[in-house]
Amino acid sequence: MLNPASLSLDQAPPISIPFRFFITAPLFGLAAGLLLVIYGPSLFLTRWSPMTLGLTHLLTLGMLAMVMCGALLQMLPVIAGSPVPAVVAVGTVSHLLITAGTGLLVVAFMTGNATANLLALIMLGSGIGLFFIVIAIALWRVKTVTHTITAMRVALAAFLITLLFGLLLASGFLSSVGFGHIAQLVNVHLGWGVLGWIGLLLIGLSYQVVPMFQVTPEYPERMRRFLAPGLFTLLLVWSVLMLAAAFNLIGSVVPVLIMFLLMPGFIFYAVITLRLQRQRKRRVPDITMQFWRIGMLAILSGAAIWGFGRLFSALATGPQFDLLLGVVLIVGAGLSVVNGMLYKIVPFLSWFHLQNRQLSLMCMTVQVPNMKEFITDKSSRLQFKVYLVSLVLLLAAVIKPAWFAHIAGIVFMFSNLLLLKNLSMAMIRYRKTNQALLAYVVDSEVK
């Protein structure tokens, strides 16, 4: 539930703050596609190759975290009635630091350049650190703590844990002291990033976004109350057990057992979301919902692949197993949902800011476009189809890299180019209407 007492658009950041995060995501997508086009099959040899790690971070930091950060800066004042302190300065600086830091990190992975690595660590550490502090303050100040806020809090903690493990791994400190269990720590970093930061935030945002934008019934009350904190607790237990296993204090099978408790939580979330979408009150075609449906099916597929891999370990011995899981969860689940969400958030924000300005000026002669006019169904449908083909090709590239890796890169680039075009169109339309409204003020003053 929103907090009506303190709800005000004046507390929300100017639209340029979330927009800059959103528009940066497809640019990193283009870079990821270009990497696939240039290096092709060599990116699908093993998840441990520096190039593959670079590609992974282009997607996770450059696309997923980028959109999530922009959305959080915008949504916190609106859904929690809690403004983010110094939002313009922090939004501007953290966007620059995260963007530059991600670029440098990928360069460092690909070239092994120590200076790029050090700069990336400083920029990402300070950029995400700064973001964490202001969002934590805003979340701390929330008066009415809803289930979405609880999920946001645990997701933000997960983001910090992901960052800390990432910084520790990239600093080279562990190898300098002879710590030989890097792989386990990478898995903990990955677990917190994918299941914690992205997974828990997605769950929390769904409680608001799915019923509101997709006109579905609400998520069940018990699920909203317990799922995100429960999964966060299990992730904590899993991490401790992973570290204990790394030091041979317990068998390596023990943390896997905790994962068997975690996975049903995500399966449950995906099944409930699909069920709510089936109960939609208004059955009109909706691209965001189709993106989300792919995302939910990817969560279910990811859980099934992981489960089979653990139960029948012979299946999981090759490097392709982890790569397949990565494509399914990061691209299939994460990117699908984020891409779909952009098609609601960007037009809605554009419409709402303009509507607010129009009413403030009492300028009824300038028509504010409706949501569908910012990004047309035709343009988003085309991008969805191209995106879907790129996802299928990426999955095929895991199995047959030599055949599909390059073409997957080309189609993925095309998909991001279309996304960039669609978002740019919305922003241009916003700017034009805004200028017309501002021109009205100037004209009125002259008269």
Add this chain to the structure above:
Amino acid sequence: MEIKLDVSMLEPCEPLERTLEAVQQLTPGDYLHVLHRREPHLLYPLLEKTGCAWRCIEQQADQYAIYIWRENDHLAAQAAAAHFLN
């Protein structure tokens, strides 16, 4: 006179758009009775700007009635209040 508007099956931003359109059409003595599936918090700052007052009643978990009238229209305010006073 009551003007009824059911926006409960519409997706954003249509409920806000339709409500704001209907508000512009209100004549003296008229008030708007909007049926919505969620409490429309985002509508409130926009209503303030149009010089309207409102009252939201939660009828069920997914059913809200929002009564809207022009701030200076006492007749409409009285007629709307009959729905939520007592």
